[in-house]
Amino acid sequence: MIEVKNLTKLIDGNVIVNDISFSVSKGETFVLLGTSGCGKTTTLKMINRLIEPTSGEIFINNKNVREEIPENLRRNIGYVIQNAGLFPHYKVGENISIVPNLLKWEKEKTKKRVYELMELVGLAPDEFINRFPHELSGGQKQRVGIARALAVDSPIILLDEPFGALDQITRTQIRKEFKNLESSLYKTIILVTHDVIEALELADRICLMNKGKIEQIGKAHELISSPANIFVKSFFDLVQAEVSEAFFKLKSGIK
Ligand SMILES: Nc1ncnc2c1ncn2[C@@H]1O[C@H](COP(=O)(O)OP(=O)(O)OP(=O)(O)O)[C@@H](O)[C@H]1O
Ligand SMILES: [Mg+2]
Structure with a gap:
């Protein structure tokens, strides 16, 4: 449904997004996860053409987004802007x-x-x-x-830290409602967050980014049990206690 190929964005000579590729299937919730400044918002904005890539291509339903009028494209893609x-x-x-x-x-x-x-x-x-x-x-x-x-x-929704300003209780509650809603609506969702627990709860697959690059893409348990490199391992180790709890709940179906 959404295919991102070798996407790169340079701003003032700095590499903000560095040759990333991924694809998101219809009905999937794909989470871009990573610390502040790693290029998540920039990636999202290239998908609905609020930012033009320096190089690389994006296809939605096999159609290159560059061939669409940006306004039309945006009317058909729901977007929650950060803040x-x-x-x-x-x-x-x-x-x-x-x-x-x-x-x-x-x-x-x-x-x-x-x-x-x-x-x-x-x-x-x-x-x-x-x-x-x-x-x-x-x-x-x-x-x-x-x-x-x-x-x-719209069949596609891009969400940039949609639950960021909420307190923990409201956040959990809205996230839960959102999860129910999402499974009933069968939308294709790309969700940006820096919150590991949110990613574990909502993602079908997680794409972990670091300094404009993708470190690993996979299901939560794959990133946790078979990290592709030391960055992925340390990222999840840092929040290990929270991750174990969320992971346990997910596995045992407790929400
Ligand atoms: N218009 C711009 N001019 C210069 N630098 C920019 C511009 N937009 C973004 N950047 C830089 O690009 C990097 C990635 O920004 P981006 O907003 O994509 O990060 P992010 O992963 O969404 O971070 P956060 O979690 O804080 O929202 C940051 O270092 C940011 O300072
Ligand atoms: Mg951002």
Whole structure:
């Protein structure tokens, strides 16, 4: 479904993304994991052409994204921007309606969808629909960001640290809801995170990045039990206690 081939991005002579390749199947949740500054956001933004690669190709359903008009491409790919990225002068309801409005949906259909999504992400519509982003907490903004990405039911969703600003309890709860939602909607998802536990919980496969390169791609248990190199091993060793617990829960089906 999504195929990334030898993608490289140079900015001011610095290699930000260094010859990476991966493919994501239909319905898969693929997690780009890595520490701050390793090139996750840059990779994600090249997929919906918010950033143009220096070299390499990206195919979606066998079609090179370079042949698509960027605006059309973005209308068909849900995107949760790191730090929510809401339009400050638009109310919550208007932020969620941006793409439905671009697609000229009937007013009633859009309104119904906005209410549905707000319920889904746990924001009471009557209380929040007319608030501006500056009247929301960080976590509430992120929920609006998630609702906005789901608005038009696109088959592909790109999520950049969507749960980043949430406290641990809310985070676990929304993640769980998201997991249920995701399995019922059968979307193809690329999710960026630096949180190992989040990656273990949500990923079908993890792509561990470091300094613009891919260190290893595989299922969580493969990265943990057969790390490709010392970097992968130390990355998981550092959070070993948490990983063991999350891994145990996953294996025994406890969520
Ligand atoms: N427009 C830019 N100009 C110069 N350097 C940039 C630019 N955009 C990104 N970078 C650099 O590229 C590197 C990768 O940035 P990117 O945002 O992709 O990282 P990230 O993995 O998403 O990090 P984080 O987890 O902190 O969000 C960083 O070192 C960043 O400073
Ligand atoms: Mg980032």
